Structures are given as C-alpha cells and as structure tokens.
Amino acid sequence: MRRIASAKVAGPVVRRSPPPIPGRTLNLASLPSRENVPAADAAAVQIRGLRTVLGGKSIFDGIDLDIARGKITAIMGPSGTGKTTLLRHITGQLAPDAGEVLVDGENVPRLRRGQLFDLREKIGYLFQNSALLTDFSVFENVAFPLRQHLRLPEEIVRNIVLTRLQAVGLRGAASLMPAELSGGMARRVALARAIVRDPSLMIYDEPFVGLDPIALNQVLKLIRMLNDTLGITSILVAHEFAAVRRVADHVYLIAGGKIAAHGHPDELAERDSPWTRQFFGGEADGPVPFQYPAQDYGHDLDFPAGGA
C-alpha cells in the first residue's frame, strides 16, 4: 500500500489508448474545438418513456432523452428532481418502473448481472461523495480497478496511477489515506480513479462541489480534454451553470418529472422561458416552487385566521 513512497520516476506506459492528461500545462485554447469532434452516428445513451416512482412520488413521467456520443451532456435541474436517479438508471443501479434505457444499444434494465458488470467496465463514475475505499491509500484507490480487472506488471500499474494522479494534481498525495484528504482532494482522487481505465462513457455526479477555483478550473479542463482527445462521451450532473457553460455541449433541464428545456448552454441561457429564466436566474418565484409543499404558514405559527 505504501510502496509508492519508494517509486521511481515514471517510465514508458503501455496503454490501449493514447496517453492522455499531460498535467498542469493544459491550455483550453490549444485543445481541439468542439466542432472537430467526429459526429456520432447514434446516441451513446438513449432513454425512451422513462417512468420512475420512488416512495410513492413520481420522479420521471415519460422522459425521452439522447446523450450524443463523444459529447459532454449536462443534466441540470432543481434539487430532488431526480438527476442522480437518472444516472442510477443509466448505470443499472436502479431499475425504472417503465421505459427503456439504452447504453451502447443495450437495454440496461434487462441486462443480467454479469452483462451489467461487462457494461460497467466501460463506464467511469464519479460519485457525489467521492466514495473512496477508506482502508486503501490514495494510490491503492486509483489502482483498485486496474488490480481487479487487469493483470498488469506492478511498474505499469504504478505509471498509470501516477499519470492519473498528476492529471488531478495529487501525485504528491499518493501515499495519503482518504481520511487525510479534504473534500475537494477526495473528489479529485475519485476522478482519477474513475478515468484510470479510460472509460468510453464518463459520468460525473456533481464534480464541482467543494473545489477551489484553481482545482475547478483544472477539473473543467480535464473533463474537456478527456472528451476531446479520447472521444469519451460524458454525462455531467451539476448545479453550477457558469462551469457547465464552459464545458458542456448540450444541457438538459429536468423539472417536474419532465424535460423542461434542452439545447446548447449559451442558447438555453438566453432562451426566454419561465423554466430557464427561473433556474438560471436563481429566482424563488417561477414554475419550480422554492418551498416544499406545506400547510398554511399562518396556521403553522398559530396566527388567527385573517389576522395578518
């Protein structure tokens, strides 16, 4: 676990895809433009007629949604609207009540456990709360997927892990334990772990929470670069519209169990609909109620009727 302490400088890395993630010298302007990414023939993820009821509450009411291959698609919406639930449907962690969830042409709810695991080997998932394995060091956390699925020589494992940690700026923290990390650092380690096997579909659940401006900028560049250089399809759940606007190719705004709006983030920001105006403007009044449903305020405070 602590063997990283005596590790030598990284040597040549044998990889099945081009070596990504050069590190902190990344410049977003030097990266290929979004228009240069090859257009996909079919959507990487197709959702049709998705209906979900959790605890008696309808979360999705017949949602149709396409995630374009090789693009970054952001899912946005008010808290509790089911964004993480949607990700759980896509990854087969939760079966919907009705509808189809096609990932690379495979209907996820109908997959057997073994098939689901085969599919998940192609997916990288960044959890909202990082979900690092607390018994393992940072290095071993990032190496975990490699050790479980590939029989690679230790030197190659070390090189791949150090490359990923360098990309998220935490190569020097390789020997630390998760309990010694801040929330933002843990998130970056989780990101390094999620991309360690070069997934073809990358899912980020709230990747920007707890990041300082420097780390946020680097993570944004990393997401964009992974997408542009490796052609990874990315799904991003986030609330920070300024960050989403910098990185996403397409945005779906979910509210009230339906797709309230979708399109390019710049286009959405300027669209004059009550949904986009309220959500992107952060207004309390609008189609999305700020207050959780409750009985009359005056009655709760024991004010006499009509006495206010």
Place this chain on the structure above:
Amino acid sequence: MSTLRRPSMIGDSLAQLGSAGLFLFAILAALPGSLRHFRETVRQIWFVGGMSLVIIMTCGLFVGMVLSLQLYYTLSIFGGTAALGTVVALSLFRELGPVVTALLFAGRAGTSITAEIGLMRATDQLSAMEMMAVDPMAYVVAPRFLAGIVAMPLLACVFNALGILGAHLVGVTWLGLDNGTFWGNMTSSVDVWTDVINGVWKSTAFGAVIALIATFQGYTTPPTSEGVAYATTRTVVSSSIVVLALDFVMTAFLM
C-alpha cells in the same frame, strides 16, 4: 389512522429470516468469485481471528479458573476431586468452549464486521465497487463469511486450551490436587471424536451463523448512523440467541 400498518414482530422476523436465507445463497454463489480475492480472505481471518485472540485467551483463562474453583468444592463434598480435570475438560470441549467463544466472537468480531460493512454502505463504497464492476458480495461479504468459519473453531481451541490451563493453575497449583491425577483422568476420559471434534463442529457452525448474521445486518442496514448503530446491536442480540438455540439442537443430535 386505521390505514396505518401496525408493525408485526413475528411477520418482520419471518421476513428477516427469509431475507437472510436468500443472502446466504448469494454468499454461497459468490464464494467461487471470492477465491480471486484470497489475500482479502487472509486479511479478514487475521482481523476477526488474530485480533480476537487477546480477549479469547483472557476469558478462557478466567473461565477455566472459576470452573475449577467451583467444581473442586462441589466434588470435594462427594470425595470426587480426582475427577476435576475430566469434568473441566468435558465442560469446556463440549459446551463452554464453543458457546462462550461464540458469544465473545459475536461481540468482538461480529459487531466490527457489521459496522464496517454498514459504513461502507453508508459512504457508497459498495456502490462504487459495483460501478467498478467489482462484486461486493465476492470482495467484501464472502471473505468475511469464510473468515468467520475458519477463525471460530481455532479461537474455540485456544479458549479450551487456556481454560484447561486456568483450571490447572487453580486445581493443582493453588488447591493442591495431584498433577498426575489431573492430567491422567482427563486424558483417559476425554474422547477426541465424541468430545473434541464435536466441539469443533459446533464452533464451525457458530462461526458460520455469526458471520452470516453480521454480514447480513451490515449489508442491509439503512445508510445512516442510527441504522448502523441498530444493526450492530441486532448482530449481538440475534447471534447470541441463535448460538444458544443452535447449541441445544446440535447437542441433541451430536450426543
């Protein structure tokens, strides 16, 4: 109010029993996959077995000492103190060794297994493994289940050995019973197969039951701090009851 479902203790218990049975099948199905994680199984054997040694040895020593003290005075009434070694050994090998070790094991190792798996559930570590295409049943649950089965009989043997040592300290060293009488009567009366091996079978079964209850409670706990607290409590209570009930059943069949 009338539409509210009243909790049924018997119904809930039966539902838990059914779920635990299905969970056992899931563990058995995951056992071949867990062989890939042999190092994890060894680590768990050390964690639940090796790290329980101190409490098992200490308790074994004192149980043997108090057993010897009580039996010496009781046997002396009938002039039968020469049978002290025999009675102590039979009590330990047949009943006290497996049962007391199991109760201690449930408190020391069972609760830690439940709390560890419960916290892994609460912090999404099990979900993260699933998303990395690593089966938590094979990587987390099955190694702990195997560790319980391997560690329990070994711990019971250690408990028995320290118990007899404690009995010897009190009976021979303190109360003056003849050393040859103590060991001679014991070795001539205790049968390896009917006494020692039956005790090993019992402790193996207890280990499996405790490991099943501990992993089941941890795996199915609500992902909250209160949920983990209740789950660890349920592990101790359920394990203790099941061990004592199973002890009666196994004794009836093995005698």
